[in-house]
Amino acid sequence: MEKQIQKRTLATRAKLVAAAEAIVSEGGFDALRVEEVVSRAGVAKGTFFAHFRDKDALMERLIGARLDCILDALSEVPAPVTVGTMVDEMLPMLHFMVSERYVFDLILRYSGAALTDDIGPIGMCIARHETVVMGWLNAEGVRRDVPLKILAEGIQAFVFQTLGLHFCALHTDVPIQSRLRSYLEPWLLARS
Amino acid sequence: MEKQIQKRTLATRAKLVAAAEAIVSEGGFDALRVEEVVSRAGVAKGTFFAHFRDKDALMERLIGARLDCILDALSEVPAPVTVGTMVDEMLPMLHFMVSERYVFDLILRYSGAALTDDIGPIGMCIARHETVVMGWLNAEGVRRDVPLKILAEGIQAFVFQTLGLHFCALHTDVPIQSRLRSYLEPWLLARS
DNA sequence: TCAAATAATTGACCGTGGTCATTATTTGAT
DNA sequence: ATCAAATAATGACCACGGTCAATTATTTGA
Structure with missing residues (x-):
């Protein structure tokens, strides 16, 4: 063998x-x-x-490849010092994720690993993104009363929330960046 | 006519x-x-x-009906005074949402209103849930530095994050309740 | 070198969601 | 009561993802 x-x-x-x-x-x-x-x-x-295995497996592979490219760039970038720049640096990924409704749905469905125990390409990318983001959280002004892991998972939750609302016709007037910031600032920043 | x-x-x-x-x-x-x-x-x-319109439209109607029943009960319940009881009161809805992977995916896809401008049954339910939850946030100990609307949307983001991870085999060891609490406490509670 | 074993490929076939020209029923005006 | 317009129902048909027994290509080992 x-x-x-x-x-x-x-x-x-x-x-x-x-x-x-x-x-x-x-x-x-x-x-x-x-x-x-x-x-x-x-x-x-x-x-x-x-x-x-099925059509989705191919789509996962194609979309995962794109995400990996974006993540390559993301991990080279300097750690952001404000929430605003953090959002800006994530923007390329966000734009790709909402480039098609189909893409967003597929990422959403497979982001929490596949149904079975095997983690697919998209799940890998989400994990990678989480790692990158966690590395950003040792900055001044970021709250310390919550585990970094929880903080990073929360960021992803807000990313998906933001992008989901972006597809909702009622909410497209608010740009992605400012919406995401309005979640992340209260989530990440230490208060007085 | x-x-x-x-x-x-x-x-x-x-x-x-x-x-x-x-x-x-x-x-x-x-x-x-x-x-x-x-x-x-x-x-x-x-x-x-x-x-x-399509099969999903029927599914939305059926699932929306179930959600409406659960929300009827939820809006009768007294406003929770701790995050723990808040999670407990949402538990019936959460359990229904994860009762089938199919159901969760469909709710996720239509929670941000349908693709078009017409808001469907599930979108209505999500909006209703947001309203109920917002009514809970005038409690002692809940942070005041963020608009209630943002706070409520954040709760929904964390609900979806929690349920999504629940389907991931790697994470099923953590029960829904405690995972959701670990998000909501840092999100909602006022700090010193 | 060649036959057996293993791996890759084929394409007819199926399940199921969705379409649309045709047919049947209801309605409202006369 | 009659009939034309509006509305509802029909079912043959299509699109497309997915299956599998049969076939062909490749590797192995003696």
Whole structure:
């Protein structure tokens, strides 16, 4: 049991992913159809499901890859000193998350790890984001009476709340940044 | 344009809802199939979609009805004086929300009102819950430096965060109550 | 070198949500 | 009572994700 997977397997998977990425770049994640992925990749439909558990597994992979890029940039950035700059630095990620309703729903569904015990790409990204954010919380002015882990989880809760309301027509007048700040300032800042 | 809808319409809709409720009571929300609803109701498939925009619209109605019952009870209850009792009083709603993964996902997706400008049954329930919770926040010990509205929205954010993590296998060891309390106490309580 | 074992691929088929042109029923005006 | 317009119901049909027994390709070992 040394090299179980043949290189044909990798080639096929690469073709599938490449086809999928092409479709997404043309029409967005929402426009992806399994049938079109396989036809572009030149394989049969069954092959797709031999490589991905279901369509969502592919979407998770594609979206996870994008998130990872954004997180790469995020972890290079200097730790923000104010809530305002913290929000600003998270903005690229937030904008990607709301770029399509479909994307947001999928991230939401898989952010708390998949239904089973195996954690998927999106769950990994959320965990990574939590780690990055936790590293920011040793700043001056941030409350100390709550574990950092709770604080970081709270930030994510407010991110999802903010983005969820962003899709609500009644609330789109308030920009993402200021809404998120109105949550994070009372959550993070130490009071008198 | 006096009485546009004929009573036949109401009768058909009632039959559909009754059939749907029967199916749900037998096998849960996840087990509902449109085909079975229409066959039990004795109507054609197309009729279903003349009464409900899509399957989700029916699910929203059924789940919204349940939530409304729970909210009826909730709004009768005395305002809690501690975060612990607040969580306890919300517990029936929380348990319903996590009774099925399907139910949680649907509530999450429609809690921020539907995609369009029309607010659906679940969105109404969330708004109602927000109102009830806001009424609780005039208690001793609750912070005053943040608008009640923000405070209430934050509670909802933490509820969703808690329930989301509840489905994550890695986190099921922590019970809902204590997890939610660990968010709400730092969020709500005034500090020294 | 080749046969057995293992792995990858195929595509016909299915389940289920959703559509729409056609048909049936109700209503209101005469 | 009659009939035309408005409203409701029908069911064949489609889209699309997902399955699986059969087939083909690859690896292994003697």
